Each structure stands twice: as C-alpha cells, then as structure tokens.
Amino acid sequence: MSLIxxxxxTYNQLLLSQINHLLVFIVKNIPLNGPKYDMTSPKYKKLTVDKLPVIKTFEKLDYKQLLNDYKTINNKEKKPVNSRGKNQVSPDIICPQCGAPHIYIYDNTGGRGQLWCKVCDLHFNKTKVDFKSETFLCPFCGHALSKKKDRKNFYIHKCVNTKCSFYLSSLSNLSLEDIKEYTKDKYKFKLHYIYREFTTNYFDVDLSSMPKGATNLKFRNFSSHVMGLCLTYNINLGLSTRRTALALWEIHGVKISHVTVSKYAITAAALVKPFVDNYDYKPTNYLAADETYTKVKGTTQYIWLVMDAIKKSILGYQASFSRDAGPCILTMRMAFDKFKKFPGKSLKFIADGYTAYKLAEQQFKLNNFDFNVIQVIGLTNADPVTTEYRWVKQIIERLNRTFKFSYRVTNGFGSEEGSNTHLALFVAYYNFLRPHSYAYWGPLNSIPELEKISTMPGKWQKLIELSQQLILKNNLNSLI
Structure with missing residues (x-):
C-alpha cells in the first residue's frame, strides 16, 4: 500500500511540473488579456464596411455649345483634328458625351481602340457602346472601381489598383504568417477597397402595405366581443390558437374552432397595422436595433426590430427569410418615418457588430440621411464606445426575450402569414396595451379612448375601431 x-x-509531482512548464509557455507566448481576434487585421476586414466611393456622374453635353463657348473665350474657333497617321477615325463614330462628329476625334492609341474627343476631352473606346450614367471611383486613389461579382441583391465593385494607399496600408499590416497564407489563398483576405452597389431600391418599397389574408368583420356566428377575447388570450396571454379556442369553450362556453381564431388574428393584424405604423410616437434620439428569429415550417425567419431606447416603443419591425441589408433598411426606414424632422448626426443609433447595419448606413447616406451607426460588439465592455452604450443594447435584448416568450408556445409557425400576423399584433399590444414598469404599469403610449375602457377585449375592439377610422380618413384624403 505504501508503495502505491x-x-x-511521484506521479502528481510530475504532473505539477508539466503544468508549471505549460503556464510559463502561455505567459511568454500568449497574451492573456488580448482580444480573441483583431478586427483591424486585413484577414478580418471582410467583416467591415468601407466608406462610400466617389460617384462621378456622366453628363450629356452639346458639342455645338462647347464650340461656341470656346470661340467666345479664346476669340477663335476650335480647329478639327488634322490626322496624319494611317489609322483614320471612321465617319460613323461620334463622341458619346457631347455628340461631336469624327472630325473632332483623335485616334489616341494608334488603332488599339481608345479615342479622344477634342471638344469635351473625353477618352472612350470605340468598341464600347454602353456608357454608364455614373462611375464609382476609389476614395483613396481615384481609380475607377471594377465590377467583380454579381450577388442576388447587389454588385461588388473592387479597386484593383496595386498602388492604392488603402491596398498598400492593408498589405503592410500583414504579419509574416499572414503573408505566407496570403500568397497561397488570397481569397481569405480583404486588402483592396470594396463597395457593394445594391440593385434593389429599398427606399421605393411601400411600407404601408397591409398583410395578406385579411377578411371582413361581418360576424355571423360570433360577435366583436368574442374577437376581442380571442386576441386577449392569443396575444396578451400568449396562448396558441388551439389553446385559445379551448379557453373560450371551457371559460366562456363559446364553441369556436382554432381556424376561426387564426382568421380573427389575421383580420385584426390587417386593420391595426396602419394605426400602429402611423401613430405619432414623438421618438427620442436614442434608437436601438437588433434581430432575432422565429421558425416557419422548420425554416429560420429573422425578425428585425428598432425601438426607442428611452420611451421603449417599437418603431420599426420586419420579418424576412434572409439576414441581409434589405430588410434591415426597410426596418430602419419604418423607424425613421416616425420623426417629423430627421435628427441627423445627433441621432444615436445603436446596433451590434453585424455588417448589415453599416451597409444600411451607407445606403441612407446616399439618400440624404446623414447619421452614424454605433456598434456595441461582444459581451464585455472592451472599448469605451461599448462601455458607454451597453445599456442600450441590453434594452433591445430584453425586448427580444419578450418577443420570443410570446411565440414560444406555438413551437414555430405553420406559415409566413401566421408569423407576420403575430408580429404585427405583438407590436400593437406592446406599444398600446401591455403594462410596463417604465410607464408605472400603464401602456407606453396612452390613448384617451382606450383609458375609458376597463376590459382588455374592449380595448382591442376600440383599437381596431380607431384604426378603421384612420384607414377611412386616409382613403378620403387620397380621393380629394
């Protein structure tokens, strides 16, 4: 026994000695307080969004007017080209920018294709007939960007100039190990300037469209009070449509199918949505954005939310099966429409480190919405920005948990229509009916017509009525 x-x-002492050697190696070679990865490294720049390019617009000019201006300024006429070479410009070629005939056009490269207009000073290729209305230039070197990839909703343009300051700076930041990896697999690194040109104009999409599947409110077998009860059990208490139908039968003696409950919810969502989207929330300058997800027939559907971080109201919401910049832009548009005057640079828009928010910021700046997205990255306060705005991120995360709790009993939705219906009704309930500690256990947005009603089914009926009045008012205004 003593031998064992x-x-x-002895064996324990050997293990302790090996552990000590490992600790010494870790301290010498691995920084314990360093970040998991360096976001400034060129290897991880695929997660970042570069600044906007310089956009050069191609303007149509009149060569006759340019010749007259030249004569006025110089007191002489501009002479046509006196071509002495073998490569004569064909008579059918005209300048694509000013329309000057071939007598004012040089063969600039000895028959290799490039031509030069003497009137407007444009260099162009005689074999190229599709001239773009605008050209993207690299903001660092001024070199024209090259279209490299065609994605579903955008094109990727790249600066291929090897003397660009952006490329040289990225290249100089590579370590020796990165350089070896870069020579083998260049696709893993982002060293050149890149711009994504969206092919869909998300600023022309109608945000006020009503959900599909809405029916009328001609109650044959039930009353509007039964519809209010359905919404109260289904949305306020978070019961599924089947459990809602069971509760109505066992508590109120109302025999109703879960299909009818679902139809009532679809109709209510269609009617309440215009009132929720057009209400004057008087938002503050602190907005928080985040995305969560639901399940529709086992497929992930993303829910985008933008809320007022001070007043807690949900200002923008969208559901999509793609987690890209498109639905992100639509959600932000819905939130920004609540401002009577856009706050601009004074807006504090806080989101996580997902790239879609920076891409959306670019597109908004192209449409005269000048603001900056503040990104709170990670779970720890590793930088001053994250430390300052962590509380905003926690508020939107709390909203995500509230939303997930509201649909958890459904185990996912059977259709996209059901998911969109639940989202619209949840936002209506959250903004106007749900008690909040922030508002001293009252609703976030007080409506006098609802305060006079004591029961929740009655509040739902009144909210639908107010929305109907708004729809009729908007229809009348459109006819005038």
Whole structure:
C-alpha cells in the first residue's frame, strides 16, 4: 500500500511540473488579456464596411455649345483634328458625351481602340457602346472601381489598383504568417477597397402595405366581443390558437374552432397595422436595433426590430427569410418615418457588430440621411464606445426575450402569414396595451379612448375601431 501511495505522489509531482512548464509557455507566448481576434487585421476586414466611393456622374453635353463657348473665350474657333497617321477615325463614330462628329476625334492609341474627343476631352473606346450614367471611383486613389461579382441583391465593385494607399496600408499590416497564407489563398483576405452597389431600391418599397389574408368583420356566428377575447388570450396571454379556442369553450362556453381564431388574428393584424405604423410616437434620439428569429415550417425567419431606447416603443419591425441589408433598411426606414424632422448626426443609433447595419448606413447616406451607426460588439465592455452604450443594447435584448416568450408556445409557425400576423399584433399590444414598469404599469403610449375602457377585449375592439377610422380618413384624403 505504501508503495502505491509513493508512486501516486511521484506521479502528481510530475504532473505539477508539466503544468508549471505549460503556464510559463502561455505567459511568454500568449497574451492573456488580448482580444480573441483583431478586427483591424486585413484577414478580418471582410467583416467591415468601407466608406462610400466617389460617384462621378456622366453628363450629356452639346458639342455645338462647347464650340461656341470656346470661340467666345479664346476669340477663335476650335480647329478639327488634322490626322496624319494611317489609322483614320471612321465617319460613323461620334463622341458619346457631347455628340461631336469624327472630325473632332483623335485616334489616341494608334488603332488599339481608345479615342479622344477634342471638344469635351473625353477618352472612350470605340468598341464600347454602353456608357454608364455614373462611375464609382476609389476614395483613396481615384481609380475607377471594377465590377467583380454579381450577388442576388447587389454588385461588388473592387479597386484593383496595386498602388492604392488603402491596398498598400492593408498589405503592410500583414504579419509574416499572414503573408505566407496570403500568397497561397488570397481569397481569405480583404486588402483592396470594396463597395457593394445594391440593385434593389429599398427606399421605393411601400411600407404601408397591409398583410395578406385579411377578411371582413361581418360576424355571423360570433360577435366583436368574442374577437376581442380571442386576441386577449392569443396575444396578451400568449396562448396558441388551439389553446385559445379551448379557453373560450371551457371559460366562456363559446364553441369556436382554432381556424376561426387564426382568421380573427389575421383580420385584426390587417386593420391595426396602419394605426400602429402611423401613430405619432414623438421618438427620442436614442434608437436601438437588433434581430432575432422565429421558425416557419422548420425554416429560420429573422425578425428585425428598432425601438426607442428611452420611451421603449417599437418603431420599426420586419420579418424576412434572409439576414441581409434589405430588410434591415426597410426596418430602419419604418423607424425613421416616425420623426417629423430627421435628427441627423445627433441621432444615436445603436446596433451590434453585424455588417448589415453599416451597409444600411451607407445606403441612407446616399439618400440624404446623414447619421452614424454605433456598434456595441461582444459581451464585455472592451472599448469605451461599448462601455458607454451597453445599456442600450441590453434594452433591445430584453425586448427580444419578450418577443420570443410570446411565440414560444406555438413551437414555430405553420406559415409566413401566421408569423407576420403575430408580429404585427405583438407590436400593437406592446406599444398600446401591455403594462410596463417604465410607464408605472400603464401602456407606453396612452390613448384617451382606450383609458375609458376597463376590459382588455374592449380595448382591442376600440383599437381596431380607431384604426378603421384612420384607414377611412386616409382613403378620403387620397380621393380629394
């Protein structure tokens, strides 16, 4: 027995010695307080969004007017080209920018294709007939960007100039190990300037469209009070449509199918949505954005939310099966429409480190919405910005948990229509009916017509009525 104990003690001492050697190696070679990865490294720049390019607009000019201006300024006429070479410009070629005939056009490269207009000073290729209305230039070197990839909703333009300051700076930041990896697999690194040109104009999409599947409110077998009860059990208490139908039968003696409950919810969502989207929330300058997800027939559907971080109201919401910049832009548009005057640079828009928010910021700046997205990255306060705005991120995360709790009993939705219906009704309930500690256990947005009603089914009926009045008012205004 003593022999076994002495062997175990010796073995433990050997293990402790090896552990000490490992600790010394870790301290010398691995920084314990360093970040998991360096976002400034060129290897991880695929997660970042570069600044906007310089956009050069191609303007149509009149060569006759340009010749007259030249004559006025210089007191002489501009002479046509006196071509002495073998490569004569064909008579059918005209300048694509000013329309000057071939007598004012040089063969600039000895027959290799490039031509030069003497009137407007444009260099162009005689074999190229599709001239773009605008050209993207690299903001660092001024070199024209090259279209490299065609994605579903955008094109990727790249600066291929090897003397660009952006490329040289990225290249100089590579370590020796990165350089070896870069020579083998260049696709893993982002060293050149890149711009994504969206092919869909998300600023022309109608945000006020009503959900599909809405029916009328001609109650044949039930009353509007039964519809209010359905919404109260289904949305306020978070019961599924089947459990809602069961509760109505066991508590109120109302025999109703879960299909009818679902139809009532679809109709209510269609009617309440215009009132929720057009209400004057008087938002503050602190907005928080985040995305969560639901399940529709086992497929992930993303829910985008933008809320007022001070007043807690949900200002923008969208559901999509893609987690890209498109639905992100639509959600932000819905939120920004609540401002009577856009705050601009004074807006504090806080989101996480997802790239879609920076891409959306670019597109908004192209449409005269000048603001900056503040990104709170990670779970720890590793930088001053994250430390300052962590509280905003926690508020939107709390909203995500509230939303997930509201649909958890459904185990996912059977259709996209059901998911969109639940989202619209949840936002209506959250903004106008749900008690909040922030508002001293009252609703976030107080409506006098609802305060006079004591029961929740009655509040739902009144909210639908107010929305109907708004729809009729908007229809009348459109006819005038």
């Amino acid at each position: 104990i002495s062997m175990l003690v």
